[in-house]
Amino acid sequence: MEIIVTETLDSLGAAAADLVLAQVRTKPSTVLGVATGSSPLPVYEHLALAGADFSAVTCFALDEYVGLPAEHEQSYANIVRHRVAEPLGITPENTHVPRASEDNSLDGGDYEDLIRLAGGIDLQVLGIGRNGHLAFNEPGSTFDSRTRVIPLTLDSRKANARFFSSLDNVPTHAITQGLGTIMEARHLLVVVSGIAKATAVRSAVDGPVIEEVPASILQTHPNVTMVLDEAAASLLSSTHAR
Numbered sequence: 001m002e003i004i005v006t007e008t009l010d011s012l013g014a015a016a017a018d019l020v021l022a023q024v025r026t027k028p029s030t031v032l033g034v035a036t037g038s039s040p041l042p043v044y045e046h047l048a049l050a051g052a053d054f055s056a057v058t059c060f061a062l063d064e065y066v067g068l069p070a071e072h073e074q075s076y077a078n079i080v081r082h083r084v085a086e087p088l089g090i091t092p093e094n095t096h097v098p099r100a101s102e103d104n105s106l107d108g109g110d111y112e113d114l115i116r117l118a119g120g121i122d123l124q125v126l127g128i129g130r131n132g133h134l135a136f137n138e139p140g141s142t143f144d145s146r147t148r149v150i151p152l153t154l155d156s157r158k159a160n161a162r163f164f165s166s167l168d169n170v171p172t173h174a175i176t177q178g179l180g181t182i183m184e185a186r187h188l189l190v191v192v193s194g195i196a197k198a199t200a201v202r203s204a205v206d207g208p209v210i211e212e213v214p215a216s217i218l219q220t221h222p223n224v225t226m227v228l229d230e231a232a233a234s235l236l237s238s239t240h241a242r
Contacts, residue, residue: 013042
């Protein structure tokens with residue numbers, strides 16, 4: 001695992017964006033996995049400023065709330081469209097977000113089939129939740145889990161309540177790629193900022209590989225780059241490059 005520590009949130013976004021740009025310039029038809037948490041957003045802003053050609057890129061979102069219409073301000077479909085796809089010039093037909101049916105069911109295999117048909121994820125952008133979740137794979141998720149509908153923990157709903165008018169308005173379920181799905185990406189780019197994530201980062205990097213800390217599975221992937229600001233990196237052991 002390569003760890004890059006930056007001084008500011010802006011420099012974090014720039015450093016991570018450079019890695020995405022290098023991938024797209026090497027392979028214009030890159031299959032890009034996108035996360036929509038707060039930490040990765042500066043990455044997409046820097047990518048938009050770079051003016052690179054993303055017209056041949058295909059993107060797949062990690063997850064989506066259940067029960068929010070695609071046009072809802074906080075739906076990940078809306079965020080991916082307005083913060084990622086449109087600014088970067090990724091076409092609608094090359095932009096994919098998982099959706100549940102009206103009864104909240106999902107054939108996760110269909111979404112995974114789309115990923116396989118695209119050739120698999122070349123570069124997956126990830127964040128880490130305060131409780132160590134990856135995407136919406138909450139503590140206790142099995143390391144071989146696949147795309148599915150899951151209930152959200154109260155901790156995750158509270159963490160996301162700042163984006164809604166109240167906790168009651170935060171969806172109770174989400175669709176998420178599984179940990180097994182995520183680990184099939186060829187390169188994982190993990191972007192984390194803020195002191196609130198420092199404990200989760202330490203557990204993911206320095207702790208045991210256990211399902212109670214979903215992000216700890218990153219230690220087993222052969223190609224992980226983690227870009228952190230100083231606050232998020234503040235609890236890491238001194239053995240890691242700073």
